Amino acid sequence: xxxxxxLGATMTKFGKLTQGLDELLLEPSLAAIESSKLSxxxxxxxxxxxxxxxxxxKQVSLGTMLADxxxxxxxxxxxxxxxxxxxxAIKDAFIAIKSGLFDLVLVAGAExxxxxxxxxxxxxxxxxxxxxxxxxxxxxxxxxxxxARLYMKQYSVTSEDLAMVAVKNHKNALxxxxxxxxxxxxxxxxxxxxxxxxxxxxVADPLRRFxxxxxxxxxxxxxxxxxxxxxxxxxxxVTIEGFGQATDSLALHERSAxxxxxxxxxxxxxxxxxxxxxxxxxxxxxxxxxxxxxELVESEDAGFFEKGTAHKMVREGQTEIGGKLPIxxxxxxxxxxxxxxxxxxxxVVELVWQLRGEARGRQVPSATYGFSVNLxxxxxxxxxxxxxxxx
Amino acid sequence: MEGYKCAKCGRVYSIKRAVCPECTSREFITxxxxxxxxxxxxxxxxxTPTGVSEKPLRLGIVExxxxxxxxxxxxxxxxxxxxxxxxxxxxxKEEDGKALWGFAFQDERKxxxxx
Ligand SMILES: [Zn+2]
Numbered sequence: 001x002x003x004x005x006x007l008g009a010t011m012t013k014f015g016k017l018t019q020g021l022d023e024l025l026l027e028p029s030l031a032a033i034e035s036s037k038l039s040x041x042x043x044x045x046x047x048x049x050x051x052x053x054x055x056x057x058k059q060v061s062l063g064t065m066l067a068d069x070x071x072x073x074x075x076x077x078x079x080x081x082x083x084x085x086x087x088x089a090i091k092d093a094f095i096a097i098k099s100g101l102f103d104l105v106l107v108a109g110a111e112x113x114x115x116x117x118x119x120x121x122x123x124x125x126x127x128x129x130x131x132x133x134x135x136x137x138x139x140x141x142x143x144x145x146x147x148a149r150l151y152m153k154q155y156s157v158t159s160e161d162l163a164m165v166a167v168k169n170h171k172n173a174l175x176x177x178x179x180x181x182x183x184x185x186x187x188x189x190x191x192x193x194x195x196x197x198x199x200x201x202x203v204a205d206p207l208r209r210f211x212x213x214x215x216x217x218x219x220x221x222x223x224x225x226x227x228x229x230x231x232x233x234x235x236x237x238v239t240i241e242g243f244g245q246a247t248d249s250l251a252l253h254e255r256s257a258x259x260x261x262x263x264x265x266x267x268x269x270x271x272x273x274x275x276x277x278x279x280x281x282x283x284x285x286x287x288x289x290x291x292x293x294x295e296l297v298e299s300e301d302a303g304f305f306e307k308g309t310a311h312k313m314v315r316e317g318q319t320e321i322g323g324k325l326p327i328x329x330x331x332x333x334x335x336x337x338x339x340x341x342x343x344x345x346x347x348v349v350e351l352v353w354q355l356r357g358e359a360r361g362r363q364v365p366s367a368t369y370g371f372s373v374n375l376x377x378x379x380x381x382x383x384x385x386x387x388x389x390x391x
Numbered sequence: 392m393e394g395y396k397c398a399k400c401g402r403v404y405s406i407k408r409a410v411c412p413e414c415t416s417r418e419f420i421t422x423x424x425x426x427x428x429x430x431x432x433x434x435x436x437x438x439t440p441t442g443v444s445e446k447p448l449r450l451g452i453v454e455x456x457x458x459x460x461x462x463x464x465x466x467x468x469x470x471x472x473x474x475x476x477x478x479x480x481x482x483x484k485e486e487d488g489k490a491l492w493g494f495a496f497q498d499e500r501k502x503x504x505x506x
Contacts (some may be wrong), residue, residue, distance in 0.1 A: 126440060132406050133462045135491050136483050137436070142450050145434035153472065203445075205435040251406060253452040253462040258432060281498055285489040 004097045005230035005237035005387050005390065006034035009346070009352040014052030015180040016114040021050075022343070024110035026218030029083040033070075034222040037233045038104065045102045049085035049091055049109030050341035051080070055124045057112050066108055082128045082375030083290065085109060086220070086344020087383035090340055091243045093224045103226045110219030111339035123216055125340075130251035143252050143378040144291035145204035149260040151293060152206065154204075155308035159206060162333060163187045164314050165292040166210045166334055172321065173331025175361035178346075180216045180337025191323050211292040212214040216337030220345035222352075227390075236356045237390035240275070240364040241369075244270025244384045252378060258359045261294075263382035264373055268302040271371075271384040279303035282313055282386075283367035284354045285325060286347035288375040289332040298373050299327060302384065329362045344374035348385065355389040381385035392478040392494050394417040394423055394459045403459030428453040428461070428496060433470045442485040453496050467498030474498060 007260040012024060018347040019027065020293060025048065027336030041153060048062040081088040086109045093105040113121055133143075149214050150382050167187055173179035187225060190200045202209045230237040246266035249255050257260065271279060279302065287302070289295035296310035304325055305313055313319055317323065330336045330350035351370030353359040370387040396403045405424065410417055432475035433451035440448075449465040453476055464483060465476065476496035484491045 114415070122438075123441055130462075132493075134462045135493055136450060136495070137440050137445075137448050138462065139436065139438070141438065141441050142434050142436045142448075145436070146432045146450070146452060149434065149472075150432040200451060201433075201437070205437070207434075249412065251462065253460045254404070254406070254412075258452065338402045 002098055002100060003227035004094050004240045005225055006226045006240065006352055007036035007038070007225050007230055007233055007237070007362065008034070009349045010035060010222035011178055011342070012218050012350045013166050013178045013215045014339055014346070017217040019066045019217070021053055021110055021112040022062040022065060022069065023061055024112060024217060025062065025108045026069050028219045028221035029066060029070065029108045030044045032223050033106065033189055035319040036223040037346055038223065040072050043104050043106050044071060044074055045093070046074055046098055046262055047089040047105065047107045048076070049079055049089035049130060049345060050076040050111060051082055052340065056072060056227055058123070064183045064330065067077050069114060076373060081381055082373040082376035083338070083340040083343055084381055084383050085341045086347070087372065087374035088245070088266040088344070089243060090222065090306060090344065090348060091146065091383055094240050094243060097224055097226050105224045105225065105228050107345065108221040109341040109345040111113040111341045112217050113339060115214045118215060120379065128245050133251055133253070136309065139205040140378055141207055141291070144250065146295040147209045147258055147297070148206055148291070154259055155311070157311045159191060161294040161314065162211050163190045165289065165295050166190065166322055168314065169289065169332040171337030172329050172362055176331050178273065179331040179335050180214055181331070181335045207291055207293070213290045213333035213338040216339045218337055218339035218342045218346065220342045220349050221284060222345055233288055238352050238355045239388045239390055242271045242274030243387045244268060244274065245382065246270070247381045248379060250377065250380050259297070261379040261382065262380055264298050264384070265296055267382040267384040271386050272303065277369060277386065282325065282371045283371050284329060284351065284364045284370050285327050286330060286350055286372040287327055287332065289290065289328060289334050289372050290338060290375065292334065294375070295332065302371070302373055306326035321364055326364050329359060329364060344383065345373040347374060347386070351376070351387045355387060394422050394457070396422045397442060399403045403455070403457045403463035405409040405459055419455070422457065424455045424457065424478065427454045427475050428478065430465065430470065430474050430476055431473055432472060433465055434476070435470070451496065461494065464495035465491070466495055474500070
């Protein structure tokens with residue numbers, strides 16, 4: 001049975017950058033090809049992950065554009081699955097290699113956002129929602145807030161508990177030179193200082209600014225190869241052991257329990273089944289914390305913690321580096337940043353670095369298995385991936 | 392306010408569907424949702440989208456006695472989970488110069504300032 005491995009895995013720094021969308025795709029691609037010890041001509045397929053290229057930068061046909069810039073004439077597509085485009089593109093590359101039709105596939109993802117006004121970006125992002133909910137004025141944070149209110153009531157979770165997720169992720173990002181926000185924050189200065197309303201204003205009650213990931217520019221790229229071929233180029237292949245993907249009602253109000261993200265449950269269950277391992281074998285996880293509440297919910301729905309207990313794990317430090325399951329060692333979406341189309345790939349890049357022992361300053365000791373969840377829409381589409389350090 | 396009841400399994404939807412996600416039936420009966428629903432969860436949105444005049448914009452999920460749920464603006468000064476609301480027809484948003492109308496859910500308790 002063919003196995004799929006990752007060779008080069010790179011990303012640009014995330015943040016407010018000067019590069020355009022084309023450069024945010026090209027730079028990490030060149031670096032990933034080079035660090036894979038390949039030439040562009042070795043590639044036989046290319047996928048782009050991007051959500052709003054047309055809307056924000058007036059550029060689509062991104063697959064063609066990157067193939068052309070790399071001087072190759074191979075098949076190239078852009079994958080769009082909201083902010084889960086990155087993991088979806090990895091999934092498609094995995095399937096392409098697994099099928100036996102392709103051996104070496106480049107996946108590049110990017111988003112250029114910070115040149116546009118926040119209201120404009122929020123409007124385009126809300127195109128992911130059900131039109132009936134959007135028509136009433138729904139935005140992504142408003143749906144996150146409705147889930148949070150219900151969840152917090154049901155499981156006695158406080159605003160401090162949510163802030164602790166942000167504090168942890170900001171702390172991790174201090175040791176990640178690629179992160180957008182490299183600033184230490186504390187629960188006290190987020191929730192108990194005189195300046196709270198200024199630095200951490202309410203966005204969608206109960207979610208405040210620091211419960212929400214920033215708008216970022218950034219790009220990332222990963223080269224995937226059939227394992228036996230990968231071994232010719234590296235002593236440190238990281239294999240993709242499994243993936244899962246599932247959808248749920250586009251409209252939040254139609255979900256049976258709006259406190260749960262069933263798409264994450266189902267996608268993760270599939271990924272664990274394909275990998276033949278269980279959640280307690282995972283050493284490091286990158287979760288889609290577009291909102292702090294999502295990190296808690298996903299850590300439960302992916303199978304790591306009992307429902308309603310994730311905040312206790314955060315309080316006990318179990319999700320910090322050194323804890324039972326370090327989550328978002330990169331800083332997560334909250335602090336590494338969230339350039340939509342690049343996010344899922346940057347999760348994989350962080351896991352690859354962790355599994356190769358290259359996550360300087362934030363390394364989880366001898367990590368063997370890594371796990372990621374990338375969300376498209378507001379929990380309406382989830383992609384889970386399981387990676388393993390090569391033997 | 393109209394809803395759509397699956398002719399086979401009986402689940403009620405506030406959004407018209409082609410296929411029932413519960414049982415895959417394609418047959419629906421139009422039903423009246425009634426005059427009263429309960430607030431299940433809500434938010435007060437301070438960063439509001441373009442085309443909406445209210446600030447904060449209160450949004451919520453409501454449930455009707457027939458089990459059907461809907462999403463919409465909540466018209467009240469003091470939202471609380473569990474309060475009873477009444478569907479009312481209202482301009483919700485303006486988009487591309489066009490007024491978008493739909494149902495919102497109004498708090499009818501006495502003594503509250505009306506908006
Ligand atoms: Zn049905």
